[in-house]
Structure formats: structure tokens, C-alpha cells
Amino acid sequence: MLDPKITIWNNVTYADNYYQRQIPEGDKKAIRGKLLTGVDNNQELEKWAGFDPAKESDNAHRAAVSWYAGTANLNESHVSDEKQQVFRRLGDLLVEGFSSDDKDKSWFVPGHVNANFPHGDENAPWEGIGTGWFYSVNGGGDDLRSYFVNGEKKSRDDLGDFKEFQDYLKKNRRSVSDDNTYTNNKIQVGTRMRGDHAVSSLFNGNFDVFAGKSDAQAKSKIPGWFVENDSGNQPLQKDLVRWHNINTFKEDGNDYLNRIGYNETKPNYALFLRTSQATEVVHNNFVVPEWGDLRFNLLAPAERGKLKVIIETPPSGIGETDWQSTTLETIDLSEGASGKLNQYKQDIYKIGFGREGGFETFHVPIDDRYRGKTARLRFKLESSNPAGVFLDDVFFSSAHLKFGNPSEARFDSRVPGDNPYRENLLIEKPQYAVSYNRTTKTPNWVSWQVNNAWLGKASRPEQTIFKKDSQLPQGWPEIDHDNYTDKNGKNFGFDQGHVIPSRDRTNHEKDNIATFLGTNLIPQSVDNNRYFTSKTDPAKASAWYNIEGLVRRLVAQDKQELYVVAGTYSTNWTDQKRSNAHPEEVLRGNTKSGEFQKQGIHIPRWTWKTILALDTPGMGVADVTENTKAYTFLTPNKPEPYKNWPEIGSPVAHPFNQIKDKLGLSEPLPDIQNATEWRDPSTWQVTIEQLEKLLQGKKINTLSSVPEDIRQHIKKQKYSIT
Incomplete structure (x- = not known):
């Protein structure tokens, strides 16, 4: 080290x-x-x-x-x-x-x-x-x-x-958020020794900090993790495996390592637990962080056994010597996830992408009674038949919040009336993180990571409807498909809009169905959501649809890793046209916005999205510089100004001029000339600084983990998307 x-x-x-x-x-x-x-x-x-x-x-x-x-x-x-x-x-x-x-x-x-x-x-x-x-x-x-x-x-x-x-x-001086971990890129160690933050939430949770792989060191302990006895059932450094030596990643057709930009000269290590040798591992004493789920990555090629996740607390009574153990969750390694929407809750602790694709992330909520207390963490493999599982990246923080928690949201299990976070409740999932608002019954924001490992060929559910989110505390409103339709199943004129789109989670059906939950749902105008007549021609699709396409282009073509935060601003319960652009929806008249108002579901007046673009997967806070690009958009959640608006001609005033002062614009913007301009994402581009000025009542602070001087520089920039 x-x-x-x-x-x-x-x-x-x-x-x-x-x-x-x-x-x-x-x-x-x-x-x-x-x-x-x-x-x-x-x-x-x-x-x-x-x-x-x-x-x-x-x-x-x-x-x-x-x-x-x-x-x-x-x-x-x-x-x-x-x-x-x-x-x-x-x-x-x-x-x-x-x-x-x-x-x-x-x-x-x-x-x-x-x-x-x-x-x-x-x-x-x-x-x-x-x-x-x-x-x-x-x-x-x-x-x-x-x-x-x-x-x-x-x-x-x-x-x-x-x-x-x-x-x-x-x-x-340097910001305390900077990571000063040794990073000599000329030798094997380098950035692999970094954890989830400048000061890791769990030391060596990624198993990449160790002395080496010589014969003498192979029998040494893994730093941060200990062996209780000499029975041989707990792992040593010899049980650490380089990712590129894992057989799953050597199989024909498995391109996981290539998709995440893995470099064999800077290897990543995982711990191999198996029934024939090391079956469990215990982390040294640590203090449980004040917030954040326990998260870890698994690869389970064999359909056998189960993995118990156990938290242990020190003896509490006089004369007691034994630590108290509580099983937090049990991961079913034998039965795969169904990937069906009606099985979402049952699938949470079953293997999906982690069977044959690559490492799969799991989240385990932590009870408040452990927060701020000393504890140990144990992973225990149990199976009557030969079994094995690869474990990596054990931390108390979501990968989707690597660059900050935009509103410092927190999870709190109390009912809304007694809950200090009733308008800023944090929900962490393996697929994304949400700040949920009890008052608006919509998310304030959703934050998620996108790289090629998240994109694949998984299909949407057969019934593309939204389900209640079982992760909400008891007593919270459970919003689903029924809240957006009448008793005959007809919608109220708004799309059931994803904040994180399902197309950003196509690596496995289990991850895709997680985007169809009520905590990821907003009433979204057809003209601010869909393509109209062509999926591939930007002039024939909404700006929001094209912004979603930009995300996938930067990932699929440019091989970048993105960190996206998206949300809403203001409320508009006024009836409006369903659409002025979609050939079918144009004929269906107006929305029934009052139906949402009766239920207290706020219809956003604006939708926004900010995208931090990193050149390669695996980069962290320490890799962000003043040259790092971020793209930010603010789109009106309403129909286009004209029915069947021509792609040239018929200019309209830019809607930003209505909120010019709130955005901090010094001058009015020129008119939008035609439908093509309206549908162009660059028409709706703002700086992060302007967006946060607009959202100042919500106290949104994106990129809060980035050093202040770099963060402030990035927030003032508006980068070209061409």
C-alpha cells in the first residue's frame, strides 16, 4: 500500500x-x-x-x-x-x-x-x-x-x-472533497485504490488496496477485512481475482469489460467466495454512516446457494463478549429474477444481469438504529452444493450520487405528517436515486449513471404501466397507473412520463422494470415526451425525446460515462391541448388537468435535465477538471404552439423570456423560428448556474462533491452538443 x-x-x-x-x-x-x-x-x-x-x-x-x-x-x-x-x-x-x-x-x-x-x-x-x-x-x-x-x-x-x-x-488549499489517493498511472495501482469518496464510506470496500500478489503475500489478510480463526473458511489475498481472469468475462459474446472500458494493465480485483475454500468475509469495525444504503456488486455465474448480508454490533451488556448479529438481507443466488413488472418486489434480491452479463448492483437499506454506531459487516455464502460468487464495491453510497446529493435528501421511515423529509425523501435503488415529494406526489429529481454496461437489448414490460413503489414508507401516497387514468382505463391527456427513461436501463429486464415505478412518474405532455413520426429524425420528435437520444449517443458512440440528474419546476393545472404535433394525439382534444388537481398530483410546468459527461467509465470526482463538459436543458411541459406547425416559418416568442429574470438572463432571447428549432435541444439549453437560480427555492446544488472552483467554472459553461 x-x-x-x-x-x-x-x-x-x-x-x-x-x-x-x-x-x-x-x-x-x-x-x-x-x-x-x-x-x-x-x-x-x-x-x-x-x-x-x-x-x-x-x-x-x-x-x-x-x-x-x-x-x-x-x-x-x-x-x-x-x-x-x-x-x-x-x-x-x-x-x-x-x-x-x-x-x-x-x-x-x-x-x-x-x-x-x-x-x-x-x-x-x-x-x-x-x-x-x-x-x-x-x-x-x-x-x-x-x-x-x-x-x-x-x-x-x-x-x-x-x-x-x-x-x-x-x-x-484543496477541497476536502478531493481524492488524494495515490494515483501513479504508470504502474498497476493508480486510481484502482480509490474508494467511493475521498474518505471511503467503507475502507477497501473495492478490495483493491492490498500489498501485492507474491507467494508470501497471498496468505496475508486483506486490508480492512479480517479472519476470525484458522479454519480456512475466510478469505485471504489469494482469494482476490482480477476481473479479466473471471471465466464469465472470457466467454464468447460477453463484452462486458470492453463496454465499461476495462484496462488489463490497471486491473480491478473482486473477492471470490466459494464453498470449496473461503465462504465468508467480515469487515473490520467501522462507524455506520449517517445516511446511504449499503450497496455492493455481485457476479453469480452458478445458480446455487444464497448470500447472507449480516450486520454485527458490539456487546451491549456488562460481562458480555459476543457480538450481536442481524441478517439484513439474503440474496438468492439460485433463482434468477423474472424481469416481470408484477414481480418487481420479489425480484429485488434475485440475480438478473449478474448471472451472465457482468457485475450487478444490490442495495440494502440500513435501519436508523445502526446509524453513527460501531458495527461489523459479514457476507456469508451458504450452499449444500458447490457454489461461488464474486463480491466487489462494498460501500454505503449510491453510484448514482457519486457527484453529490442535489438537495441533501434523506430517507426517513416516519409517516408524512411526522417526517422532516416529506418533501425531500431519498429513495436509493440499484438503478437510480430519487428525491420524492409527498406534497407534489412526484419526484423532485432523479439521478442516475449511464454507461454501456446499462445498455443492452432488454425489452420493456408487455404492459407499459406504472406500479406502486414498495420502497415508500408506510402511510405515503402510492401513485401508479390508476392515478393517471379514469375508471375505463383512458388517460387524462398526459403521458405517464419517465424521469429516468426505460431506454437507459436495457441491460436486463429486472433493471428496466425498475423505471416503471410511481416514484419515477410525472404527468408529461405528449409534445414534451415522444417522437412524432420518426425515431431517427430529430425534426420529427420532441426536444425531450432528442435529449434522451443525446444521452445514448454520448454513451454508445462516444463511449462516455454520464451522470444525469433530471427533475421538474413549477405547477400548471390548466387544461391544454393533448398535442399539436403527434398525428394521432392532435385529434383527441384537450387534457383533463383537473383530475390531477383533485388528487393533488402536480403537473410540471417545466422539465429539466443536466448531464455530466466523463470521457471514460470509472472516472471519479478527482478526474473532473475545468475541461469536463456538462449539458443542461429546460423544456416547457406543454404542447407545441401551433397545430401541425411547419418545419419552417411561423416564429414564436421564446418561452424563456417569461422567466428571464428567474434564469438570470440579461436580454430577451430571439424568437423560435419554426418547429425544427422548437424540437432542437440546443434551443432549450441553459447553464447549470441558470437552472439552479431558477430552482433556488428547492435548494438544488448539483455536482456538490466536485471541488468548488471547478464546480463553479463548469456551472457557468454552455457546451455545444453538435
Whole structure:
């Protein structure tokens, strides 16, 4: 394993670095101290007494630690744990064999902005005040901190007013959301050692942090995961398998690794649990995060056995020694998912895509009683016949929220009247994440990842109707197909609109049917949803349909990985034409918007979508730069202005002009000239900054995991989609 790069984070108010370069002679493992860039105050200590030479018997950096301890405790002449002399006074030097000429080798002289003593000055305070621990808030000298800029000592006031000081910090700090994990792309480790966040929700949940694969190391423990006994039923490093060595991915016709851009020179490892050797694995003690489902990826080629997911908590009573175990869920490895809409709930913990396609994601909700508490996590394979399963990417965060939770939604199981998140309830699924609103009975937003692994040949359900979402807490409104139709099954003039389209989940029927749930449903105008006469001609399809096509083009043709967030804005319960563009719907008159109003289902006035485009699958927050592209759209959820609008001629005022101030537009936009322009996604393109200004009442903040300077730059851009 390799240490991360030393980083000065933006929550550090003062960065001071005291270091020695020497290490004990013959010690090839110790890391030498060094000057750090971006630090406010660097001090090299080794020219003073006790630092040179570093003896073989010494601990590396022992004297540096003792020096700092001497600034915190002004009474001690030795640091007891280190048995190191603290050279405060000339007398301390003489005792250790130094002469009176070595007074400049004494350790301490004040260094704050009001002190200008040369080192060794006999008139300077010698106790250890005015430096080191003194600069901390508890040390009392935080107002006198020294900042060294281009070698010149400056005070806080010298650095300017508040804004100028913030600019100084911005230049010399990095966001705490940055991932400083070792990333040398020239050797095998690189970015594979990263977890789900800069600080992983579960250390080494991806099984990619380990010493190596030599014969000696093969019998070593997997970092973060432990072996309880020597029975041989728990895995070691020898049980880690490179993805490209898994037989499923070697079979003819399986192009999973190619579709996700897998690179054999930078291998990804999974843990192989099997009845013949290692059947279970336990993660070391950890603190359960305050929010987020447990999620993990499985590949189960054999139709045998079951995998138990168990959480363990420490002994609670006096004299108790055994940890308490609770089975969270059991994954059925033997029976495959049916992929039928009426079997959605029963299929959740059955294998779908993970049988023959590739790794499949599972989510397990965590009860509130475990949040913030110490726990262990156990995966246990059980089968009376030979069985095996590959386990990977065990974390407490959704892949679909990798770049942030746009409204800081949270799941809460209480009924709506008692629920603080009744208008911002987080629902996490393997296929997407949702912020659901009890008041509007529609999602605020849906967030999802799209890459080639999600796209395939799976078909939509035979009956393309929406079902109630069983994941909603008890007492919440369960919206489905019946809420959008009358007693005879006729709709009220609006499409049952997907927020995440079913076409973004075609790798397996199990994943496709998950898009047909009431928490992914909005009343959507025909002219803001469908193609009209051609699936392939953008001029004969709605702008929203073309935006959905853009997503799949960027993935299928450009091999990109996208992170999409889509939602709605404002409400319009006014009756309107069903369609002015679809040849069949044009003849069917007006909508019955009042039927939705009676049920309290809000009809969106606008729909929006923002797309973060990454060049290759597997990239993370640390890979986002100011050159990363994002595309954002805002479309009116209403029929086109004219019936059978010609593709040229008959201009209309741009609807954005009605919300110009809310978008922050400085000037009105020119008229939309014809149907072709109306159906062009670029007509409805905005910046993320403009969208968030419009949505400011909903407190939407996309890309919140991206460092602020990069995030703000991206949010101001409008990139061409051609």
C-alpha cells in the first residue's frame, strides 16, 4: 500500500510544517521530512541540537515530535515517551556535551509576527513560547500567526481584507472533497485504490488496496477485512481475482469489460467466495454512516446457494463478549429474477444481469438504529452444493450520487405528517436515486449513471404501466397507473412520463422494470415526451425525446460515462391541448388537468435535465477538471404552439423570456423560428448556474462533491452538443 499525497485541505485555517530530513542510518523504510508547498509556515529543524546525526537507534522524526511537544508543555526537559532531551536553554546544551559557542543550536525562539529574534539570541524567550503549538487556537497565538509568502514573513493583516485572504487560502488549499489517493498511472495501482469518496464510506470496500500478489503475500489478510480463526473458511489475498481472469468475462459474446472500458494493465480485483475454500468475509469495525444504503456488486455465474448480508454490533451488556448479529438481507443466488413488472418486489434480491452479463448492483437499506454506531459487516455464502460468487464495491453510497446529493435528501421511515423529509425523501435503488415529494406526489429529481454496461437489448414490460413503489414508507401516497387514468382505463391527456427513461436501463429486464415505478412518474405532455413520426429524425420528435437520444449517443458512440440528474419546476393545472404535433394525439382534444388537481398530483410546468459527461467509465470526482463538459436543458411541459406547425416559418416568442429574470438572463432571447428549432435541444439549453437560480427555492446544488472552483467554472459553461 502507498501513502496518499500530503495535501493542505481547505478546512485547515493554518498549516505549519516542522520537519527533519535525516532518518536513522540504515533505515530504508522511514520517509524523510520535507518542505511542503502551500504551507503557511515551513520550519526545518535539523540544524539544531539532537537532530544531526540521526542515529540508527533513533526513531525516525523522534526529535521533531519532541520539539513540537516542547512548545505545548513548557515545563518538561524530556519528552517521556520519546526519552528525548528538550534543548531549551544553554544549560541543556552543556549537559549534552555542546559548548557555549553552540547557543544557536538551542531549540526555541518566538517566531510570531511581533517577534524578530535571530535563532540563539540570548535575550529571546527560551521556554518554547511564541512558536509551534502557540499558533493553535488553544495555544492562544492564532492572532499572531506568521505567513511566509515568497520567503517573506507576513501577518494576517498583511495578506489583505477578507476577500484577499480567501484568495490566498484558495490558492494554497484543496477541497476536502478531493481524492488524494495515490494515483501513479504508470504502474498497476493508480486510481484502482480509490474508494467511493475521498474518505471511503467503507475502507477497501473495492478490495483493491492490498500489498501485492507474491507467494508470501497471498496468505496475508486483506486490508480492512479480517479472519476470525484458522479454519480456512475466510478469505485471504489469494482469494482476490482480477476481473479479466473471471471465466464469465472470457466467454464468447460477453463484452462486458470492453463496454465499461476495462484496462488489463490497471486491473480491478473482486473477492471470490466459494464453498470449496473461503465462504465468508467480515469487515473490520467501522462507524455506520449517517445516511446511504449499503450497496455492493455481485457476479453469480452458478445458480446455487444464497448470500447472507449480516450486520454485527458490539456487546451491549456488562460481562458480555459476543457480538450481536442481524441478517439484513439474503440474496438468492439460485433463482434468477423474472424481469416481470408484477414481480418487481420479489425480484429485488434475485440475480438478473449478474448471472451472465457482468457485475450487478444490490442495495440494502440500513435501519436508523445502526446509524453513527460501531458495527461489523459479514457476507456469508451458504450452499449444500458447490457454489461461488464474486463480491466487489462494498460501500454505503449510491453510484448514482457519486457527484453529490442535489438537495441533501434523506430517507426517513416516519409517516408524512411526522417526517422532516416529506418533501425531500431519498429513495436509493440499484438503478437510480430519487428525491420524492409527498406534497407534489412526484419526484423532485432523479439521478442516475449511464454507461454501456446499462445498455443492452432488454425489452420493456408487455404492459407499459406504472406500479406502486414498495420502497415508500408506510402511510405515503402510492401513485401508479390508476392515478393517471379514469375508471375505463383512458388517460387524462398526459403521458405517464419517465424521469429516468426505460431506454437507459436495457441491460436486463429486472433493471428496466425498475423505471416503471410511481416514484419515477410525472404527468408529461405528449409534445414534451415522444417522437412524432420518426425515431431517427430529430425534426420529427420532441426536444425531450432528442435529449434522451443525446444521452445514448454520448454513451454508445462516444463511449462516455454520464451522470444525469433530471427533475421538474413549477405547477400548471390548466387544461391544454393533448398535442399539436403527434398525428394521432392532435385529434383527441384537450387534457383533463383537473383530475390531477383533485388528487393533488402536480403537473410540471417545466422539465429539466443536466448531464455530466466523463470521457471514460470509472472516472471519479478527482478526474473532473475545468475541461469536463456538462449539458443542461429546460423544456416547457406543454404542447407545441401551433397545430401541425411547419418545419419552417411561423416564429414564436421564446418561452424563456417569461422567466428571464428567474434564469438570470440579461436580454430577451430571439424568437423560435419554426418547429425544427422548437424540437432542437440546443434551443432549450441553459447553464447549470441558470437552472439552479431558477430552482433556488428547492435548494438544488448539483455536482456538490466536485471541488468548488471547478464546480463553479463548469456551472457557468454552455457546451455545444453538435
